[in-house]
Structures are given as C-alpha cells and as structure tokens.
Amino acid sequence: xxxxxxxxxxxxxxxxxxxxxxxxxxxxxxxxxxxxxxxxxxxxxxxxxxxxxxxxxxxxxxxxxxxxxxxxxxxxxxxxxxxxxxxxxxxxxxxxxxxxxxxxxxxxxxxxxxxxxxxxxxxxxxxxxxxxxxxxxxxxxxxxxxxxxxxxxxxxxxxxxxxxxxxxxxxxxxxxxxxxxxxxxxxxxxxxxxxxxxxxxxxxxxxxxxxxxxxxxxxxxxxxxxxxxxxxxxxxxxxxxxxxxxxxxxxxxxxxxxxxxxxxxxxxxxxxxxxxxxxxxxxxxxxxxxxxxxxxxxxxxxxxxxxxxxxxxxxxxxxxxxxxxxxxxxxxxxxxxxxxxxxxxxxxxxxxxxxxxxxxxxxxxxxxxxxxxxxxxxxxxxxxxxxxxxxxxxxxxxxxxxxxxxxxxxxxxxxxxxxxxxxxxxxxxxxxxxxxxxxxxxxxxxxxxxxxxxxxxxxxxxxxxxxxxxxxxxxxxxxxxxxxxxxxxxxxxxxxxxxxxxxxxxxxxxxxxxxxxxxxxxxxxxxxxxxxxxxxxxxxxxxxxxxxx
Numbered sequence: 001x002x003x004x005x006x007x008x009x010x011x012x013x014x015x016x017x018x019x020x021x022x023x024x025x026x027x028x029x030x031x032x033x034x035x036x037x038x039x040x041x042x043x044x045x046x047x048x049x050x051x052x053x054x055x056x057x058x059x060x061x062x063x064x065x066x067x068x069x070x071x072x073x074x075x076x077x078x079x080x081x082x083x084x085x086x087x088x089x090x091x092x093x094x095x096x097x098x099x100x101x102x103x104x105x106x107x108x109x110x111x112x113x114x115x116x117x118x119x120x121x122x123x124x125x126x127x128x129x130x131x132x133x134x135x136x137x138x139x140x141x142x143x144x145x146x147x148x149x150x151x152x153x154x155x156x157x158x159x160x161x162x163x164x165x166x167x168x169x170x171x172x173x174x175x176x177x178x179x180x181x182x183x184x185x186x187x188x189x190x191x192x193x194x195x196x197x198x199x200x201x202x203x204x205x206x207x208x209x210x211x212x213x214x215x216x217x218x219x220x221x222x223x224x225x226x227x228x229x230x231x232x233x234x235x236x237x238x239x240x241x242x243x244x245x246x247x248x249x250x251x252x253x254x255x256x257x258x259x260x261x262x263x264x265x266x267x268x269x270x271x272x273x274x275x276x277x278x279x280x281x282x283x284x285x286x287x288x289x290x291x292x293x294x295x296x297x298x299x300x301x302x303x304x305x306x307x308x309x310x311x312x313x314x315x316x317x318x319x320x321x322x323x324x325x326x327x328x329x330x331x332x333x334x335x336x337x338x339x340x341x342x343x344x345x346x347x348x349x350x351x352x353x354x355x356x357x358x359x360x361x362x363x364x365x366x367x368x369x370x371x372x373x374x375x376x377x378x379x380x381x382x383x384x385x386x387x388x389x390x391x392x393x394x395x396x397x398x399x400x401x402x403x404x405x406x407x408x409x410x411x412x413x414x415x416x417x418x419x420x421x422x423x424x425x426x427x428x429x430x431x432x433x434x435x436x437x438x439x440x441x442x443x444x445x446x447x448x449x450x451x452x453x454x455x456x457x458x459x460x461x462x463x464x465x466x467x468x469x470x471x472x473x474x475x476x477x478x479x480x481x482x483x484x485x486x487x488x489x490x491x492x493x494x495x496x497x498x499x500x501x502x503x504x505x506x507x508x509x510x511x512x513x514x515x516x517x518x519x520x521x522x523x524x525x526x527x528x529x530x531x532x533x534x535x536x537x538x539x540x541x542x543x544x545x546x547x548x549x
Contacts, residue, residue, distance in 0.1 A: 008035075009177050010036065010178050010179075012152060013037065032129065058375070060338070073112055073117060079108075082106045103333070138152040139536075206306065209522075215295050218254055240270075246277075248286065263425075269429055307419075311327050315364045351367075382410045458545075479509055
C-alpha cells in the first residue's frame with residue numbers, strides 16, 4: 001500500500017482551461033477566504049489548450065469587466081471581417097451573413113490564442129490566491145463510504161512501463177475538497193467515470209464529437225487582414241459524405257490560425273481527417289493565402305458537438321461538471337469558451353453559497369438549475385437541431401439551408417420540430433467492404449505535410465519509461481474487428497500517427513501503439529467501433545506543449 005499525503009481545500013478544480021479558471025476566479029471574488037486549487041495536466045496552463053479561436057466576450061465581460069484594458073492578449077484582435085464560403089473543388093460560393101440569424105454574427109467578438117487567454121486568466125487567479133499545480137493530472141476520483149466525491153488523487157510520477165516504481169518515484173497526493181469541479185475538456189477520462197457511476201446521461205442524448213486539426217502560419221504581411229474570419233464548408237468532405245468544415249482566422253502579428261473539423265459520425269472507415277485537412281489547404285482560395293508563408297505550429301483536439309440535448313446531469317454528491325466536460329459548445333457558432341466560462345462561474349457561485357451555509361459533499365442541484373435557466377441554455381436551445389440536421393441531410397447546401405431554416409424558426413420562437421436524437425460516433429462506422437479506400441495526394445512539403453512531421457510542430461513529449469496511457473481492453477477483438485471488419489480506422493482517425501498495424505515475424509498482424517506521439521485529442525476513445533480503447537492521463541506534464549494555440 002502506497003502512503004499518500006493529503007491536502008485539504010474548500011474546492012478542487014480539475015483542469016486549467018477557461019471553465020476551471022473562471023470558476024477559480026469567481027470563487028475568490030465571492031469569498032476571498034475560500035481555499036481553491038487547480039490541477040492542470042499540461043506542463044503549464046495553456047500547454048494543452050487548442051481552439052480556433054473566435055471568442056464571444058460575454059462571459060469575460062461578466063467575470064473581469066476591465067479585461068480589454070488590463071493586458072489581456074485576446075483584446076489585440078477584434079473581428080473586423082466575416083466570410084463564409086461553400087467550396088467546390090476549384091471554386092467557392094459566398095454565403096451572405098444576412099441570411100443567417102443575427103446571433104451568428106461575429107461582430108463584437110475577438111480572435112486569438114485561447115491558450116494565451118488561459119495563461120492570462122491563470123495570472124489573475126493566482127493574484128487572488130488560487131493555487132495552480134501544472135504538471136499534476138487528476139488520475140483517480142476519491143469517494144467516501146456513502147459514494148460522495150471527496151476529491152481526487154494526482155498521478156504517480158516515476159513509474160516504469162510495468163507500473164513499478166523507479167528510483168525517482170513520487171507518489172500522487174490526495175487532494176480533498178468540500179466540492180470538486182471537473183472541467184477536463186471534451187471526453188474527460190474522469191468525467192466518463194462520473195457519468196457512469198452516477199448515471200448522469202440517463203435522460204439525455206449521447207454526446208457527439210468532431211476532431212479539430214489546427215495549424216498556425218506566419219503569412220506575408222500583404223495577405224494579412226487583422227480580424228478577418230473565414231469559415232468554409234463543402235469540399236473536400238462533400239466527396240466522402242462526411243460532415244465538417246474549415247476555418248482561417250487572421251490574428252495578431254501577421255499570423256493566421258487555420259484548421260479543419262471532421263465530425264466523427266462518419267460512416268466510411270477510410271476517411272482520414274488529417275488528409276482531408278491537407279486537401280482543404282490545396283484549394284486555390286486557401287493556398288493563395290498560405291503561399292509564401294511558414295507553418296509554425298500544429299495540434300488537434302476533439303470537440304463536443306452533441307448540443308443542448310446531449311448535456312448530462314451536472315451535479316452529483318460532492319461535485320459538478322463544467323465547461324466542455326459537460327458539453328456546452330455552440331456548434332453553428334463554432335464557439336464554446338464563453339459558455340464554458342459561464343458554467344464555471346455558475347458552479348463557483350453555487351459552491352461558495354453552499355460552503356458559506358456549512359454544506360459540503362452534497363449534490364448542488366441549485367447549480368444544475370442555474371445553468372438550465374441561464375443564457376447558456378437559451379443560446380444552445382436555439383441551435384440544438386443544427387448538427388443533427390446536417391448529419392441527416394449532409395453538410396452540403398441542402399443540409400445547411402434546412403439547418404438555417406430551423407435556427408430561424410427557433411429564433412422567431414416558432415419551432416416546428418422537437419430536439420432530435422443522436423447516435424454515438426462509434427456506432428456510425430460501417431464495414432470496410434462497403435467502401436473503397438480513398439486515394440489522398442502525397443504532401444508537397446510546402447503547403448501540405450505528412451502526419452509525423454506535423455506532430456513535431458506540436459512539441460509533444462512523454463517520458464518513454466511509463467505505462468502506456470492508451471488502454472486496449474481486448475487485443476484479439478482489435479485484430480478481428482477493428483482491423484478485420486473495419487480495415488484499421490485508428491491508423492487514419494488519429495491525427496498523431498499513434499496507431500499502426502504491422503506484421504510480426506510470424507506474418508500475423510501486430511497492433512503497435514506509439515503513445516509518445518499522443519496529442520491528447522481523445523479521438524481513439526470516441527471513434528473505436530467497439531469502444532475498445534480508453535484514454536487515461538499519462539504522467540504529469542506529458543503531451544503537447546502548444547505555443548500561441
């Protein structure tokens with residue numbers, strides 16, 4: 001039995017993203033005497049944060065009203081120009097924003113690095129007395145004998161591949177709390193356990209996801225238009241019948257953030273999201289912006305796309321879900337940081353009141369009620385059928401028009417259809433024998449690149465001598481089904497080249513997991529057709545080290 005030290009706090013927050021940081025700041029604003037800590041698995045706050053990002057400042061205005069004049073990096077680039085294109089292979093059809101509901105406008109929003117915003121928020125939290133522990137992932141949930149959450153255990157450090165302590169072994173600590181806020185981001189590994197343990201999804205639709213792949217480029221100054229925001233749909237995904245689209249944001253310092261989202265409900269197992277992104281960059285309109293420029297960073301992350309009907313119950317004995325752990329992304333607006341922050345603030349207010357009343361480790365039903373009566377709910381209810389309609393009718397013009405009509409009707413308070421149902425992304429994958437492999441073009445090394453070279457631009461690193469954090473429950477099932485039936489989709493859906501099917505000395509298939517490449521996107525945990533792969537937190541500080549993402 002490993003002896004572990006314990007540290008008591010009023011509130012422990014799992015995850016140093018927008019929701020967790022907003023929660024910490026609000027807790028201290030309400031009651032400066034509360035003891036609050038944040039656990040962040042990345043090497044620093046912001047190291048694992050990846051988003052486009054165009055940020056609606058609504059929550060930030062509520063939390064820190066003077067942020068524009070207080071050195072916040074997000075204030076550098078307000079959105080000035082908003083474009084939306086439907087692409088064909090060689091051309092485009094602009095979609096005027098006047099045909100979209102008013103809330104789809106990006107007027108008053110800002111584009112920049114969400115990671116840098118989190119770094120700035122972390123500084124504000126620390127000024128208020130919040131303790132932040134980067135490089136310390138929450139590895140286990142702690143319960144009392146009544147089944148209430150009483151905190152979390154951080155991961156052990158210095159463990160070899162077989163799980164044995166090495167010479168530099170350091171046991172994880174038990175961080176005990178009156179309340180614990182779980183803000184792990186999309187598909188959090190502890191959140192999954194909490195959902196199962198407390199049956200939090202018993203009356204909601206299953207969460208759905210997309211895989212977002214992003215690059216930062218320094219481009220020629222004469223092509224740079226600070227504040228210009230571009231979204232695309234259609235080609236190339238229209239050729240494979242998949243959903244999603246591209247984005248290109250002109251941010252500060254002659255830099256553009258560009259990326260591609262592929263919805264993970266695709267049926268064809270030969271779809272290769274990374275290569276779809278590379279194809280998109282070769283579109284004449286996109287290539288023209290990038291030519292003469294230089295790629296400086298790369299990364300990927302899963303995104304919640306289930307909408308309001310996929311939000312689970314948020315409160316349970318001793319804790320709550322907030323941010324993308326709960327799934328507050330507004331899919332049509334391609335935004336979630338503002339709703340994540342607001343949920344963290346509402347959680348903080350409920351917890352501060354409960355602690356002030358002498359309560360602890362009970363279910364904060366008032367937080368649940370506050371979220372479901374807040375502007376988060378009002379905003380997400382307006383768009384809750386847009387993704388299901390696109391999934392049903394395709395991400396091309398027809399699906400877009402129908403989704404747009406439904407959003408207008410909801411905006412005008414004339415909804416015609418009830419919230420639509422979802423299927424899990426794993427269940428939508430079909431047998432490989434129903435499809436032909438897709439021939440993707442080779443990278444040119446100028447605009448398009450191979451996957452492993454790309455991963456080097458994420459600055460990802462894991463200690464080699466540690467247990468593999470990608471757990472395959474049944475290797476034989478992986479061979480007979482994932483490879484035998486579905487032609488090994490993990491070798492394609494992973495944006496970091498983690499999974500390979502090789503041939504061993506006996507001529508038999510061998511599943512190789514290159515865990516050191518993992519950028520913590522969680523796609524394998526979502527899309528494996530048998531739910532046979534589970535992502536767990538690796539040793540602290542491992543994973544990507546995103547600069548300016």
